[in-house]
Amino acid sequence: MLATVVFIFILIVSLIVYLKKTTEYQAKYYHSQLLPHALLNDMVFFQKSIIENNTPNAEHFFAYQTNYLKKILESENKLVSLLTEEMQQTEEFVYYYNLVNNCRFKIQFDVSNKNNKAFYVPSLLFQPFVENIFKYEKNREATIIITILVLESWNNSCLNISIAPNATSNFDKHFKIRKIHRGLNIAKQKIKYTCSLATTDNMYHSNSIKIKMHTEGSMKVMLVIPSILKKI
DSSP: OHHHHHHHHHHHHHHHHHHHHHHHHHHHHHHHHHHHHHHHHHHHHHHHHHHHTOHHHHHHHHHHHHHHHHHHHHTTTOSEEEHHHHHHHHHHHHHHHHHHHTOOOEEEEEESOGGGGGOEEETTOSHHHHHHHHHHOSOTTOEEEEEEEEEEETTEEEEEEEEEESSOOOEEEEOOOOTTOHHHHHHHHHHHHHHHHHBTTSSOOOOEEEEEEETTSOEEEEEEEESOBOOO
């Protein structure tokens, strides 16, 4: 009887370790997939700046290119980042995107509490979604508002994040992430496995990604992630 109990205990422990390792491998895999996707987009922007031969902006292109590339490479082994770091990275990305594509997009963060900025979030959290919003947005001077709220209940604490243009509010068409949306699919899986791996209380916390479209083509992204991620 004792031998059976010991065997079952060892089996359960082994299963827990296996599942944790599997989650870790999945998180690192999708993170490693997200990095070259970001670098590829960066190279496309750099190519555009060369082709256009825009001399007045050449110094800006080179300075941002060098800085952005350095930050992407620094995040190679960094599954999570501070929220403040992701906000700054997104602001710099929007500035560079505008230079290359002759747009006037703006980014605005609406954080419900200043202390929320100390939270850890999956690295490269905002950029893949902001890129796709730009792709579908017809108003090339739109302000993209990223709203971050903390929602707490007796058994859960999460960050509720909305990323959307401020000009439209009727987002009633569901957008399904398919295989052809490679960047979005990688970002979705990266967030899923990173959140599962980095929760601080070893309990399961749900996370979700929902995307809706406006009839005119504008995109809105809604994220729910745990607010208690640890540095990994």
